[in-house]
Amino acid sequence: MDTPQDIATPFWTVGDITVHRVDEVPLPPGTGSWLLPDATADVVARQDWLRPDFADQEGVLRIDSHSFAFETGGARVLVDTGIGNGKTRANPAWHDLRTDYLARLAAAGFPPDSVDLVILTHLHTDHVGWNTREVAGAWVPTFPHARYLTSRTEREFWAAYDMDEPRAQMFRDSVTPIEEAGLLDLVDVPAEGVEVAPGLRLLPTPGHTPGHIAVQLDSRDARALITGDCVHHPVQLAHPAIGSCVDIDPERSEATRRALLGGLADTGTLLLGTHFPPPTAGHVITHQDTYRLSPMPAA
Numbered sequence: 001m002d003t004p005q006d007i008a009t010p011f012w013t014v015g016d017i018t019v020h021r022v023d024e025v026p027l028p029p030g031t032g033s034w035l036l037p038d039a040t041a042d043v044v045a046r047q048d049w050l051r052p053d054f055a056d057q058e059g060v061l062r063i064d065s066h067s068f069a070f071e072t073g074g075a076r077v078l079v080d081t082g083i084g085n086g087k088t089r090a091n092p093a094w095h096d097l098r099t100d101y102l103a104r105l106a107a108a109g110f111p112p113d114s115v116d117l118v119i120l121t122h123l124h125t126d127h128v129g130w131n132t133r134e135v136a137g138a139w140v141p142t143f144p145h146a147r148y149l150t151s152r153t154e155r156e157f158w159a160a161y162d163m164d165e166p167r168a169q170m171f172r173d174s175v176t177p178i179e180e181a182g183l184l185d186l187v188d189v190p191a192e193g194v195e196v197a198p199g200l201r202l203l204p205t206p207g208h209t210p211g212h213i214a215v216q217l218d219s220r221d222a223r224a225l226i227t228g229d230c231v232h233h234p235v236q237l238a239h240p241a242i243g244s245c246v247d248i249d250p251e252r253s254e255a256t257r258r259a260l261l262g263g264l265a266d267t268g269t270l271l272l273g274t275h276f277p278p279p280t281a282g283h284v285i286t287h288q289d290t291y292r293l294s295p296m297p298a299a
Contacts, residue, residue, distance in 0.1 A: 007100075007107035010298030012281055014270060015219025017070050017199065020108040021272075021280055021298060024065040024082040024101045024130075028093045032061025032233065038242045039235045047238045049292050053279060054234045061233055062277035065126055068226055069110045072217065073198030076110060077117045078143070079215050079226050080274055084129025087173055090166040094126065101130060102142075115143040117197065120150040121228025121274065122209040123158055124246070125167070128174045139173045141181050148178050149196060151204070152186035154211025189213055205230035205260060207253025208244060214260070224270040224281075230256055232275050237261060237284060237291040261291050270296060 010021045032039060032055075041059030044050055055061050068079045082101060089095040102112065120128055131148065132139040141148075163171070178184045187194060193203040193216065201216040208229045215226040229244065230253070236242050240258045247253040264271060264284040271293065272281045282293040 007104050009104065009108040010278070010280070011108075012224070012270060012272070012296065012298055013222075014217050014224040015199075015222035017072050017217055017219045017222075017224075019068055019070045019217070019224060019272065020110070022067040022069050022078075022101065022105050022108055022110070024067070024104075025097065025099050026277065027063045027065060027275075029056075029060050031063045031093065035063065035244055035246070036061065036233060036235065036242055037245055039233070039239070043239060043242075044235060047235065047292070049287075050235060050238075053295065054277060054293075061235065063233060063275050064277045064280075065275065066280075067105075067130075068215075068272060068274075069105065069108050069115075070217070072200050072219070075116045075197040075200070076114055077119065077197065077200065078105075078110065078115050078146075079119045080121055080127040080228065081118060081130035081142070083126045084132070084174060086134050087129055088169055089125065091125075094129075102133075112143050113145060115146045118143055118146045118148045119196075119202070119213075119215055120148060120154075121214065121226075122154055122212045123150060123171075123175060124209065124229065125170045125174075127228070127274075128170070131174045132177045139177045141178050141183055144181075144183075146183065148184045149187050149202075150184070151189045151202070151211035151213050153189070153206075154209060154213075155184075155186050157210045205256050207249050207251075207256045208247050210248060212256075222270070223268075224272055225260075225264065226272045227274050227276075229274065230260060231271075231273060234273065234276060234282075234293045237293055238287070240290060265291055 044059035282295040
């Protein structure tokens, strides 16, 4: 396994904030056609700008799992925690992973004990996995000194949801332990968003899940937005109607995505995609009658 000094950590600068991408794992080629079934090879092929970074020559989408880490206002922050290691999962691509995620987090300068805030855009399996790690046969918080934040709407929705066993297992190993440790804070997120640290605002972006949030960063005259799953892949910039097969409310998800992209277009805001493969980030620009991503490679 790589040691921290061997690992290059991609990053972007947003004013005085340095945003690091902490890689977990590229997802298998079949992920795109399962997750975004309307993003067919023909649809992808009509968007030349997607190749070669965001799709291959056959129109197969590239999709990653990673987190973002940064410091603002003295708070050391991690946004989403990926799939996690050693977890029992129904999806074979997520089952019993053994990645060097924690080494990559340390290489970015964020060893687990140093993290102050963990923001969970929503409570899906591939966004909460590293909330916990296994110690002596028990799942314990990976970030013991952090407050874990998610929206109140999100947690209350899942509390009333009739879960199947795989989802219930995910809550048992990745959500309940942080609740029992008293580390999970539920945040009310009004329409205008809520600031949870200087320059760090949570924005409501419902549809994929009822309490889904995006994360906005502001420093000096610069702004960035971390998508979570309100946008899974850059193909959705060209086709905002393309939704995920696991959207709870597809119509609301599309409306959220259209409003978000319309507000970001041509503003210079850096869009950081939670599942976008490298180069991962870029600016939303008007293209024909919708949008495309103008990539901003990491340093």
